[in-house]
Structure formats: structure tokens, C-alpha cells
Amino acid sequence: MGEIFVVVEHRDGELREITQQMLWKANELCQSLSNTLTAVIIGGKDEPFIQELTERADRVIVVEDERLKDFNGDYYKEILYRLIQERHPLLTMIGHTPWGMDFGPPLSIKTGFPIATDCVDILVEDGRLKAVRQIYTGKLFSKVSFKESDGYLITVRSGAFPPDKAGEHKGEVIKQEMPADLPEVGKEFIAFEEAAAGEVDITQADLLVSIGRGIGEEDNVAIAKELADMMGGVLSCSRPVVDKNWLPKYHQVGTSGKSVKPKVYLALGISGAFQHVAGISGAGTIIAVNKDKKAPIFRVADYGVVDDLFKIVDALKERLAA
Amino acid sequence: MDIVVCVKRVPLTQEVDLEIDPQKKEVRKDMLAYSINEWDNYAIEEAVLLKEKFGGDVTAVTVGVEDDEEVLRRCLAMGADRAIRVEPGDLSLDPFVISRILAEVIKGVKHDLVLTGVQADDVNDGAVGTMLAEHLGLNHAAVVTRVEPEGNEATIHIELEGGTDEVSKIKFPALLSIQTGINEPRYVSIMGIRKAAKKELKVVKVEELGLSEDDLTPWVSVDEVFLPPETEGAEIIEGDPGTVAEEILRIIKEKGVST
Ligand SMILES: Cc1cc2nc3c(=O)[nH]c(=O)nc-3n(C[C@H](O)[C@H](O)[C@H](O)COP(=O)(O)OP(=O)(O)OC[C@H]3O[C@@H](n4cnc5c(N)ncnc54)[C@H](O)[C@@H]3O)c2cc1C
Ligand SMILES: Nc1ncnc2c1ncn2[C@@H]1O[C@H](COP(=O)(O)O)[C@@H](O)[C@H]1O
Numbered sequence: 001m002g003e004i005f006v007v008v009e010h011r012d013g014e015l016r017e018i019t020q021q022m023l024w025k026a027n028e029l030c031q032s033l034s035n036t037l038t039a040v041i042i043g044g045k046d047e048p049f050i051q052e053l054t055e056r057a058d059r060v061i062v063v064e065d066e067r068l069k070d071f072n073g074d075y076y077k078e079i080l081y082r083l084i085q086e087r088h089p090l091l092t093m094i095g096h097t098p099w100g101m102d103f104g105p106p107l108s109i110k111t112g113f114p115i116a117t118d119c120v121d122i123l124v125e126d127g128r129l130k131a132v133r134q135i136y137t138g139k140l141f142s143k144v145s146f147k148e149s150d151g152y153l154i155t156v157r158s159g160a161f162p163p164d165k166a167g168e169h170k171g172e173v174i175k176q177e178m179p180a181d182l183p184e185v186g187k188e189f190i191a192f193e194e195a196a197a198g199e200v201d202i203t204q205a206d207l208l209v210s211i212g213r214g215i216g217e218e219d220n221v222a223i224a225k226e227l228a229d230m231m232g233g234v235l236s237c238s239r240p241v242v243d244k245n246w247l248p249k250y251h252q253v254g255t256s257g258k259s260v261k262p263k264v265y266l267a268l269g270i271s272g273a274f275q276h277v278a279g280i281s282g283a284g285t286i287i288a289v290n291k292d293k294k295a296p297i298f299r300v301a302d303y304g305v306v307d308d309l310f311k312i313v314d315a316l317k318e319r320l321a322a
Numbered sequence: 323m324d325i326v327v328c329v330k331r332v333p334l335t336q337e338v339d340l341e342i343d344p345q346k347k348e349v350r351k352d353m354l355a356y357s358i359n360e361w362d363n364y365a366i367e368e369a370v371l372l373k374e375k376f377g378g379d380v381t382a383v384t385v386g387v388e389d390d391e392e393v394l395r396r397c398l399a400m401g402a403d404r405a406i407r408v409e410p411g412d413l414s415l416d417p418f419v420i421s422r423i424l425a426e427v428i429k430g431v432k433h434d435l436v437l438t439g440v441q442a443d444d445v446n447d448g449a450v451g452t453m454l455a456e457h458l459g460l461n462h463a464a465v466v467t468r469v470e471p472e473g474n475e476a477t478i479h480i481e482l483e484g485g486t487d488e489v490s491k492i493k494f495p496a497l498l499s500i501q502t503g504i505n506e507p508r509y510v511s512i513m514g515i516r517k518a519a520k521k522e523l524k525v526v527k528v529e530e531l532g533l534s535e536d537d538l539t540p541w542v543s544v545d546e547v548f549l550p551p552e553t554e555g556a557e558i559i560e561g562d563p564g565t566v567a568e569e570i571l572r573i574i575k576e577k578g579v580s581t
């Protein structure tokens with residue numbers, strides 16, 4: 001009977017939602033594999049969520065030290081490497097977040113355990129672990145298997161599993177000191193920096209008219225802005241529009257932008273990459289306009305229009321002006 | 323400051339009805355147009371900007387077939403000094419094998435900084451960059467949106483979720499995976515590409531690198547690719563733009579938004 005590790009992601013004394021999602025899946029896997037579930041906390045002294053996690057796992061390993069208060073992927077890698085050597089978990093689950101992307105792949109190389117990244121599902125087939133991933137920004141799924149190994153690593157996409165918090169475990173807490181002989185880290189944390197607030201707050205809007213790369217060029221942004229004004233809505237966008245400096249950052253919807261909750265989200269020329277749609281899970285109704293009938297946005301939208309966005313925008317303006 | 327940039331050529335799949343190949347391992351690629359991976363375009367631009375400011379050499383590297391040289395020529399036109407293509411023959415490539423090959427090549431090139439993209443737009447692994455850092459024993463950071471070198475270190479911004487950045491200091495030599503939006507990649511003209519044809523583009527066969535069979539055996543392999551499960555999906559509004567517009571306005575009103 002082996003273990004499944006879930007690497008707890010937390011910031012400023014709070015669990016990140018990805019942790020709950022991984023615990024949900026890990027619990028399910030433990031049942032089918034008769035494994036036990038170990039939550040691994042690497043953090044500062046007395047992180048406030050230790051107790052909560054004892055209800056969700058068979059054991060909670062806590063490695064605590066002042067130096068671990070702020071995330072540092074190099075420490076995570078070294079500490080997890082030692083824990084894996086010591087306990088031989090069959091599977092170690094890590095969030096596919098900027099932090100997980102920092103230490104997950106290096107940990108794979110260091111342990112020699114194969115890693116599948118950004119997975120949306122984990123399966124057991126004929127007693128072997130498999131992972132399901134998305135490729136081509138969600139247009140296709142891919143089922144992958146691993147080279148035979150003593151253990152495996154998987155990074156999990158946020159939102160792939162429910163954030164369900166139910167749990168009847170009474171996990172024991174195992175506190176460990178930070179190993180004394182860790183190599184020097186090459187990166188030094190200085191500060192968090194929050195994005196500046198903007199002129200508009202897209203999180204408060206009832207109606208968002210949201211544009212993606214399909215808007216084509218900078219001059220066309222005005223066309224969409226005009227529509228948003230006529231409709232009494234607010235203009236928002238996907239990341240490429242901000243990357244190209246066509247709109248300021250505070251318009252951006254998605255994992256690295258804002259999570260929004262309008263009554264209606266009108267997506268124009270947005271393909272529906274997970275980093276974008278993660279930001280609109282709180283929207284009441286999603287209407288998507290896209291030329292590509294296979295665009296992944298149509299899988300999350302309530303209504304879809306397969307057409308050129310400019311034709312639809314013009315027609316909307318005509319109706320509104322009449 | 324000498325910089326190595328890893329770049330990949332990827333197929334463009336937006337607005338394309340993808341077809342799966344008969345072995346069910348990949349999409350049919352014969353009809354697809356290709357371009358430089360979006361993230362790598364920002365990475366090569368960042369390298370050239372740093373070179374313009376601090377001096378040094380920029381080398382662009384790809385593991386790929388002859389057609390992939392197109393993206394190397396593009397990098398040379400943008401300001402890279404030389405390019406290296408590793409011909410993988412009929413090896414199956416996964417992030418482990420790719421990073422192993424890249425590490426072997428980069429060992430032979432002077433570098434203070436190695437830049438990759440955060441992810442490749444085809445496989446979306448987001449793994450090759452930081453794996454490569456581990457092979458090479460380099461300090462590293464993932465999802466970087468700002469690089470300000472000072473002596474033998476740099477202040478960097480790492481993008482977290484929700485508009486929060488982590489500001490950190492990192493010592494060279496280091497590997498950074500570059501996020502889109504970090505700069506404004508310059509325009510590349512056909513003339514520019516022609517002019518850059520004089521620059522060195524070296525082709526190395528993977529066999530020449532002296533890697534072992536273990537190094538070239540993938541850790542993860544594709545069993546099968548498949549189209550997304552047909553879930554409920556959107557209700558499609560049909561009709562000419564006028565009819566569609568009316569229907570959209572009706573829905574918006576119904577949902578309690580006044581226009
Ligand atoms: C760490 C990380 C964080 C990220 N964070 C975010 C984030 O917060 N927000 C975000 O949006 N992205 C984010 N991304 C980027 C994300 O992966 C996608 O690259 C991005 O969302 C794509 O934007 P898009 O849909 O506008 O562009 P594309 O994917 O290029 O899609 C454009 C769409 O427009 C359609 N189209 C083109 N012309 C027309 C027309 N005339 N009429 C109708 N349709 C048309 C096309 O069919 C296509 O579907 C992040 C990526 C990473 C790696
Ligand atoms: N075949 C390749 N040749 C050179 N660099 C690559 C290759 N594949 C991936 N990379 C680099 O690794 C980054 C991340 O790719 P991936 O881990 O495949 O999503 C890319 O943005 C490139 O910088």
C-alpha cells in the first residue's frame with residue numbers, strides 16, 4: 001500500500017483553491033488504488049490551515065521554517081526530493097500554476113520520476129496510471145502513459161476537479177524540521193506587487209463585451225468599445241489584446257487577469273483557452289461569437305454564434321441605433 | 323551578456339478543423355500553416371533587447387526538422403548572432419528528451435542567460451524550460467514578465483495569478499521561461515530574413531551529441547489523441563446577422579441587463 005502526495009499550495013496563510021481540487025481527486029484515486037493520502041505542507045511556522053487538512057488526508061506532513069514562509073521553488077524541490085526518497089509515494093500531485101511550473105519539472109529530473117503536466121484527469125487502467133491532457137489550446141485531448149518507474153509526478157490544471165471540501169479523515173500531523181544541509185538557493189524573494197487599479201472595474205459590470213485576438217488590429221478595438229457603450233456594458237478582453245498594448249491590463253479576464261461575474265458575457269473572437277475561461281466561471285450567461293465552430297469557447301458558452309464578429313457587431317449596432 | 327534562446331515552430335490551429343491521423347497519436351499536419359511559438363517570439367525579442375543594451379551574443383536553438391529552420395532564420399533576422407538546429411531523426415520527443423538534447427547543445431555555448439517560452443502552443447506542456455534548468459544546474463524562474471540585469475544578477479518579475487507579480491532577484495547564469503507581453507516583438511520583413519541568410523546556421527545530428535539511449539527515451543508517451551467529448555455545449559443561434567443580433571439582444575434583456 002503506497003502513498004499519494006498532494007503538495008499543498010498556499011499563499012499568505014491561505015490555501016489556494018487548486019489544493020482542494022487536488023485533494024478531491026487524490027481521495028478518489030486512493031479509493032481505487034487502496035493508497036493513503038498525504039498532504040505535504042512546506043511553509044512558515046504554524047500555518048493556519050494545518051487542522052483543516054487533517055480532515056482531508058490520512059496524514060499531513062508539515063515542513064516548517066521561517067525561510068519557507070514565502071514560496072521558493074528551489075526549497076520545494078529539495079525538500080520534496082528528500083520526502084520522496086524517504087517515503088516512496090506512487091504519485092505526487094502538484095498544481096499546474098506558476099509555482100508548480102517552477103519546481104515540478106525540475107523535481108521530475110531530480111527524482112528521475114516521469115511527469116505529465118497540465119493534466120485534466122488521472123486514470124488507472126490495468127493497474128497503471130494514465131493522465132489526460134489537452135493540446136492545441138483545448139481543441140484536442142491526449143491520453144498519455146508513463147515510462148515504468150517507482151513513482152510518478154502529475155501537475156493538475158486548476159478547475160479540472162471540484163473544489164469539494166468534504167472529508168472525514170482524521171489525519172495525523174507529522175512535523176519535520178527543514179533539512180539542515182540544503183544547497184543554497186539561487187533566487188531571493190523580494191516582494192509581491194499587485195497590479196494597479198484601473199479606470200473601470202470589470203469585476204463589477206453586469207454586461208461585459210469582451211474581445212480576443214479575433215479583433216484583428218488595434219483600430220478595431222474602438223468598434224467594440226462603441227458597441228459596449230451603446231449596450232451600457234463594459235469592455236473587457238483576453239490576454240493577447242493586453243500583450244499587444246491595445247488595452248490596459250485591468251481589462252484582462254482570466255487566471256492572470258481578473259475573475260468576472262457579469263450577468264452576461266459576450267465573447268467576441270476569443271478561442272477559450274483554459275486560462276481565459278477560468279476567469280468567467282462566475283458569469284451568468286455566456287454568449288460567444290467565433291468564426292471557428294470548433295473553438296473550445298463553445299464548450300463553455302450557453303449560446304454560440306458561428307460567424308464573423310464584425311458582421312454581428314455591425315448588426316447589433318444597427319438594431320441598437322434604430 | 324551571452325544568451326541562448328530555445329525556440330520551436332508550431333502549427334497554427336485556430337480556425338482549423340483538426341483531423342486526427344490514422345494512428346490516433348497526432349493531428350494531421352500536412353494542411354497546417356506554421357509559425358514561431360508565440361512565447362518564443364517574446365523570448366527571442368527579450369534576448370535581442372538585452373543584447374542591444376548590455377552587449378554579448380545571442381544564439382537561437384531548436385530541436386526540429388529542416389522546415390523548422392524557418393523560425394531560426396526569423397530569429398537571425400530579429401538580431402540573433404547564430405542559430406543551431408538539432409536534427410532529431412525519427413526520435414520520439416517528449417519534454418524530457420527535448421530538454422536533454424537542448425542541455426547537451428547549450429553546454430557547448432557560452433551563456434549567462436538561457437531563455438525559453440513559458441509553454442509551446444501545440445503541446446502546452448510548460449515543462450521543457452525548467453527541466454532544462456535542472457539538467458544544466460542553472461538557477462531558474464518560470465513565467466517571467468520583466469528582466470532587469472545588474473552585474474551578475476537580475477531583478478525579475480514572476481507572474482502569479484490574478485494580477486499579482488512576485489519580484490525576486492536571481493543570480494546568473496540562469497534560465498528564465500518568458501511570458502507573453504514582456505515586450506513588443508519587432509516586425510520581421512522578408513528583406514530582413516534574406517539579409518540574415520549570411521549568418522551562421524549550424525545543423526547538428528542528434529547522434530553527434532553522444533547522448534545515451536536512456537537520455538533519448540521518452541518518459542511520457544501518447545496513447546491516443548481524441549476530440550473533446552461532446553458535452554452539452556452552446557446552443558447555436560442560427561440565421562443572418564440581423565436575426566442573430568436581435569436574438570442576442572433578447573437574451574441580454576431576458577437576463578436582466580438593460581441596454
Ligand atoms: C501562465 C499563463 C497565464 C495566462 N493567463 C491568461 C489570462 O489571464 N487571460 C487570457 O485570456 N489568456 C491567458 N493566457 C493565454 C491563453 O493561453 C491564450 O493564449 C489566450 O487566452 C488566447 O487568447 P484569444 O482567445 O483572444 O486568442 P486566440 O486563441 O488566438 O483566439 C482567437 C479566436 O478568434 C477567432 N476569430 C478570429 N477572427 C475572427 C473574426 N473575424 N470573427 C470571429 N472570430 C474570429 C478565432 O477563430 C479564434 O478562436 C495565459 C497563458 C499562460 C501560459
Ligand atoms: N523542439 C524544441 N526545440 C527548442 N526549444 C523547445 C522545443 N520544444 C520546446 N522548447 C522550448 O521550451 C518551451 C516550453 O515548451 P513546452 O514545455 O513544450 O510547452 C518553448 O517555449 C521553447 O522555448
